[in-house]
Amino acid sequence: xxxxxxxxxxxxxxxxxxxxxxxxxxxxxxxxxxxxxxxxxxxxxxxxxxxxxxxxxxxxxxxxxxxxxxxxxxxxxxxxxxxxxxxxxxxxxxxxxxxxxxxxxxxxxxxxxxxxxxxxxxxxxxxxxxxxxxxxxxxxxxxxxxxxxxxxxxxxxxxxxxxxxxxxxxxxxxxxxxxxxxxxxxxxxxxxxxxxxxxxxxxxxxxxxxxxxxxxxxxxxxxxxxxxxxxxxxxxxxxxxxxxxxxxxxxxxxxxxxxxxxxxxxxxxxxxxxxxxxxxxxxxxxxxxxxxxxxxxxxxxxxxxxxxxxxxxxxxxxxxxxxxxxxxxxxxxxxxxxxxxxxxxxxxxxxxxxxxxxxxxxxxxxxxxxxxxxxxxxxxxxxxxxxxxxxxxxxxxxxxxxxxxxxxxxxxxxx
Numbered sequence: 001x002x003x004x005x006x007x008x009x010x011x012x013x014x015x016x017x018x019x020x021x022x023x024x025x026x027x028x029x030x031x032x033x034x035x036x037x038x039x040x041x042x043x044x045x046x047x048x049x050x051x052x053x054x055x056x057x058x059x060x061x062x063x064x065x066x067x068x069x070x071x072x073x074x075x076x077x078x079x080x081x082x083x084x085x086x087x088x089x090x091x092x093x094x095x096x097x098x099x100x101x102x103x104x105x106x107x108x109x110x111x112x113x114x115x116x117x118x119x120x121x122x123x124x125x126x127x128x129x130x131x132x133x134x135x136x137x138x139x140x141x142x143x144x145x146x147x148x149x150x151x152x153x154x155x156x157x158x159x160x161x162x163x164x165x166x167x168x169x170x171x172x173x174x175x176x177x178x179x180x181x182x183x184x185x186x187x188x189x190x191x192x193x194x195x196x197x198x199x200x201x202x203x204x205x206x207x208x209x210x211x212x213x214x215x216x217x218x219x220x221x222x223x224x225x226x227x228x229x230x231x232x233x234x235x236x237x238x239x240x241x242x243x244x245x246x247x248x249x250x251x252x253x254x255x256x257x258x259x260x261x262x263x264x265x266x267x268x269x270x271x272x273x274x275x276x277x278x279x280x281x282x283x284x285x286x287x288x289x290x291x292x293x294x295x296x297x298x299x300x301x302x303x304x305x306x307x308x309x310x311x312x313x314x315x316x317x318x319x320x321x322x323x324x325x326x327x328x329x330x331x332x333x334x335x336x337x338x339x340x341x342x343x344x345x346x347x348x349x350x351x352x353x354x355x356x357x358x359x360x361x362x363x364x365x366x367x368x369x370x371x372x373x374x375x376x377x378x379x380x381x382x383x384x385x386x387x388x389x390x391x392x393x394x395x396x397x398x399x400x401x402x403x404x405x406x407x408x409x410x411x412x413x414x415x
Contacts, residue, residue, distance in 0.1 A: 003180075004188040007143065008195035010173035011116045015141035018174055019113050023090040025168075026137055030086035032164045034079040037129065040160050041075045047156035048125065055149055060123070063253030063312040068123035068150055078129040078157075085133045085379035091398045092139045095406065108406040113139030115197035117400065118189060119382070120145045120211055122203035125153035130373075130380040131200075132161050132175040138400035141174050143196065145189055147203070148181035155179065190215040200383040200395075205310075220395070221387045224310040225255030226336040227368045230327045230353070232344035233264040237271050239365060240343040244275060247341070247368040249282050253312045255384065256339055256371040260307060260317040262327050268292070268320045279316070288318040308334035324349065328356050335359060337386040339371035360386055360393030 001009065018026075037044070048070040055065050091111045098107040117140045119131045128144055135142035146154040158177040165172050178185060190199060193216045200220045201211040208223050229247060231240045247258030263271055272295035279286060279296070286299040287306075293299040296318075307317050307330070321327045331340055339361040342353040350364035361371040371394070373381025378396030385391040391399040 002188070004178070004185055004192065005195075007173070007176050007178065008116070008189070008192040010171070011141040011143050011176050012195040014171040014173040015113065015116050015139070017171065018136065018141065019092070019139045021139070021170075023092075026090070026139075027086040029164060029168050029170070030082050030133055030137060032167065033129075033133065033161050034082040034086070036160045036164050037075060037079045037082070037157070040156075041072055044075055044153065044156045044160070045070055045072070047152040050152040051123075051125070051150055055123070058149075060149065061312075064123045064149065066251070066253040068125065068153070070125060070153060074126065078126055081130060081374055081380040082133040084374065085137050085397070088137070088379050088397060090137065091401045103412050104410060105412055106408040108408070109403040110406050111398070111401045112404050113401055116141045116143065116195055117382070118143040118145065118192075118196045118199045118217070120186065120189075120199060120201040120203075120207070121150075122147040122207060123149040124202055125150040125157060127202060128154040128157040128177070129161070131382050132158065134380055134382045134397060134400060136174060138397045140197075140400055141176070143176045143178065143189070145178040145186055146181070151179075151181055187214060190217060193217050202383055220383055220385045220391065222255070222338075222384045223386060224336050225257070225338040225384075226259050226308055226310050226334060227256060227339045227341070227371070228260045228262055228331050228335060229258050229341045229343065229368065230262040230331070231264060231267060231271055232324065232327075232342055232346065232349055232353075233266040234346045234349065235264075235267060235271075235343040236345055237267065237274060240271060241275055241278065243341060243343055243365070243367050245278065245282070248284060248316055249314065250367075250369055252314055254369075255310075256368050257312070258316065258341075258368050259309065259311055260319065260334065262330055263292070263318070263320050264324070264327070265291075265320050265322055272296075272318070272320075283314050285313075285315040286318060287315065289320060291320040292318045308336075310336070324352075328353075331357055331359075338384065339363065339368045341366070341368050360384065 095108050095110045100106050121127045162172045196217045199217045205223050276295050286296045288299045293301050340357045340359045341363040354362040373394040381394040383395050
């Protein structure tokens, strides 16, 4: 049995042990993992320095390096995320009644783990902790295949979690790391449909496409985050300014950053004059439609089919639309089903926007940067699904479970 098949088989066996573990025991383990991450921050940061040195040598993009970089604060964030997961309700075993049939058979449904989840990701070492904790709490084994960019960091984080599993006499295979980033091994991993129940890729569009096209295991897809802010004709323009700046400049290399500003023509003159010097001071490069270009120095004029870019940088697209319907049409054409935001003082317009826009998260008067599992009360997220089967949006504990039928009778047989 080869490395990948053996690793997958062991993860599947370990998952059966975990599925029967009590919520109390799982929470004890998770809290111990959080404390262990804090205690071994220096070990994790030293490993991360190795990855960062390689990243600089290989001239990775600033967005990739930002995702790769760990700091004491980011390690603490990982630890706190695990503690939040420990405090969340456990979906495993929750039962709901579907009623009793006329013949007396009782029908229930119970939440159960998926089994084994495989994460394939690039320069995101925090995924190791987030995915490990979420899968553990939801009763799933997890196989982590990080890119070579984050291998040292991921191995160090997983090593800390393995120490805790060993202390609690649980198999390390519950949180398995593929120790070799060889692409051939990833291909083999994606064929393990006998042992793996779901693959979640996190990374660039190229990685998502590659996994989707080559996997024989079901895949949760998240291609990119082209998030819009629509400033309605009844918007509070100071609120809109704050949403724009936070969504675009607070952290650029993440999928919930704003990539496009859409402005109703009735407020375009005032709002674009208001934000032009602010964007210039923040060094934000502007790409715009021809109507918006005169408001900005050195704006790059985009044709109607050139919107929809995920910049992941201090760069934004801006478009003026005639009305609400024009904003919806633009988002329908160029959005990525990730996160869309409206700024408006009209509650009915905000509600109509939320009902009209096809995205996994639709916001009224709040920053796109809150489109995050931790910010939405999930503790952490294992990914953001922008397709609709079987999850949509940030995936927390419940998204890592499914339901099975429980049917109880007293000897009934079918006529």
